[in-house]
Amino acid sequence: MTRARATAIGFVAVLLWALLALFTVGSAPTPPLLLNTLSFGIGGLVGVVWALVTGSGRALRAVPLPVYLYGTLGLFAYHLLYFSALRLAPPAKAGLIAYLWPLLIVLFSGLLPSEKLRAGHILGALCGFAGAAMIIAGRGDAGAGGHLAGYLLALVAALTWASYSVLSRLVGTAPTASVALFCLGTSALSLPLHLIFEETVLPDTVIGWASIAGLGLGPVGLAFYVWDIGCKRGDIQLLGTSSYAAPLLSTLALVAAGAATPDLTLLWAALLVTGGALIAARASFSVG
Template sequence: MTSHANSPAPNATGGTQTMSRSRATAIGFVAVLLWALLALFTVGTAPTPPLLLNAICFAIGGTLGVIWTGVTGGAGKLRAVPLKVYAFGTIGLFGYHALYFSALRLAPPAQAGLIAYLWPLLIVLFSGLLPGEKLRAGHFIGGIIGFAGAALIIQGGGSGFDASALPGYLLALGCALFWSGYSVLSRKLGDIPTEAVAVFCIATAVLSALLHLATETTQWPVGLWGWGSAIALGLGPVGLAFYVWDIGVKRGDIQLLGVSSYAAPLLSTLVLVGFGIAAPSWSLGLAALLITGGAGLAARASLKK
């Protein structure tokens, strides 16, 4: 993989500033920790419909970015970003989260979350198809192991197939395919300033709100826990995470970040079990190990030159 981590990073005023590779990688890893809380807070916002939740969270995340851009004086750089990039970023953020929120409404959160977190593995597999990259045996073996974990979840760990949860499982799989495809294709867009993420978020919030009004029944988050979860989503997993991830993949060690992102599904499952939202079981634990282990094996293959 190609990294521009050693080149000077543009600052908000158009000059350059020096950020070490290790520091940028550490900043990017914050996103992985925040995404581990995505399922927990999403469950807490029920029964808010997916598009309305999208609108609320991205309005908060976008506002954070606008404030940061204004304070650092980076608004001028946004005019140089092509419209196709804004469209691409908006579709990526909107599509992934609309699918994710929908999946967690229609299927058990832990299982749907694990299937959705196949995206790190799929990124490794898809990236091997890019020019200059090569798919190795480890990629294929890791892919088989990871999908075995997803199959175990869908089959209920031997307890029988739950047909009622199938729509949620399929949405979660679509979510993984969507984000991995978006992430790989985004490499072809060149270096885009992190400030552009704020525009992605605001545009996603507006699009989600319009589609919500046309297709959904309004149900706001309920009580302190519901609103607290929605705000926490907007501040963290659906807000700050995108900005720090952007910094990490552009200026840090992108391969190390890719490996670290495989911890997200396991951490997410542990959080759900810890809060009593998911019951611990051998099938859930085995599925988490298969998905995480398969992705790690594929990552190891990617790190070989």
């Protein structure tokens, strides 16, 4: 597989993740740990099918246990933080903050062997961060609305996913099919914690159940398998910068579905994040 093809496959995950916020909102009032349990259970089954179709199941036996622990904890932590953030703060705004992870991937990837940061990457990253800062500093929003906790959780989620994505290059020998066990492990880890810390609340509408199924099949299912291929075999800086397209798509999806109200803060934040993508992506295509 060529690097360009692997990068294109990885970008499919960005398109699927653009629906993550919408499906998360649609799954309410399901609490975060229970949502982890259900959606990753479905995502794990998607991975089992992936392994059967690709014939990669046998290779799973050779994967070291620390790799499985690393992958499981990464998926578990990020999505618990993300689901919690969107329950505690306006989904579109919290989602944009969580989408600082592409910015952080670009910066963190500069620490990897054979990778190089350019001025355009840093400028684009600053634009994206400025958009997120507008949300946190929005007049009266975080304080009066009690949304600061949700915004902070979204920021920690961004740090978590960026670290997971970049460090996955260091465990590149693990087959993509291993993500199936990461998902099943996340589901298994979430269930007992849900029973201890949360009240079981399931959707009472078709939309609610469809949203959970959509999460498991797409944003927390197929997306991980194609993203894993992109991070390990593709251009990780280009993937990180092109991922800035997802915040705008995610915001548009929420607004179109009536799950978010457009305002000037949201508009400018989305434009800054997307503008950062254009600047950083151009730097990725330039000659070093």
